[in-house]
Ligand code: ADP
Ligand code: MG
């Protein structure tokens with residue numbers, strides 16, 4: 001589904017990703033772990049096509065297409081979703097309106113008919129049921145005054161509505177208490193399916209107590225330095241990142 005080869009990315013004139021390679025199959029959940037500043041968010045942002053990331057060399061292929069040649073909206077329309085580490089607040093914009101606009105923009109880009117409010121409401125109810133959520137966030141302004149847990153819940157809901165093939169969650173666990181963390185994990189687990197893959201970016205192991213990844217990667221100094229199964233996350237929890245930092249080429 002996703003194939004990244006020898007990716008080098010520069011941000012503000014600085015080399016951040018330095019030869020990153022990664023392959024994700026449909027249905028898999030990959031965890032990307034690593035120390036702060038390793039380039040985890042850069043990886044998510046460059047896949048989603050955010051501005052300010054200069055691809056120096058390397059390739060990103062999504063379902064056989066050159067993802068880097070596509071505009072961010074085209075990437076989203078082709079099924080790539082990125083949940084930001086810090087969701088934006090949009091005061092004065094109704095959340096339901098916002099979500100419907102996002103869904104319809106994607107449908108339009110795919111050449112599908114837009115959903116009217118009744119059709120959208122039906123979809124909303126269906127997704128609320130899948131995620132076992134109440135509708136209490138829907139009539140508020142987008143993320144305005146939302147707690148950390150509510151923002152993340154809203155993002156998982158947005159993910160459910162957009163039905164991406166590849167969902168990238170960037171530190172969706174940061175700043176969450178244990179109940180909110182479990183809610184996010186339950187949402188992700190409910191949305192796992194044979195044709196949907198997840199890239200779960202996390203600094204801490206604890207989210208992976210609730211979302212069992214198929215593959216765990218350690219990203220350090222702009223490269224994948226270690227790949228393993230769920231046990232790798234536990235080793236990191238026990239030994240910290242100093243253990244992998246030692247494996248990065250000396251002199252860095
Ligand atoms: P992580 O998510 O693993 O903590 P990031 O991808 O956010 O790491 O950042 C990797 C490195 O890139 C850091 O050293 C960070 O300071 C730098 N960086 C990221 N974005 C920018 C930017 N817009 N301008 C300058 N440096 C940046
Ligand atoms: Mg960080």
Ligand code: MG
Nearest residue numbers: 040041085171
């Ligand atoms: Mg980050």
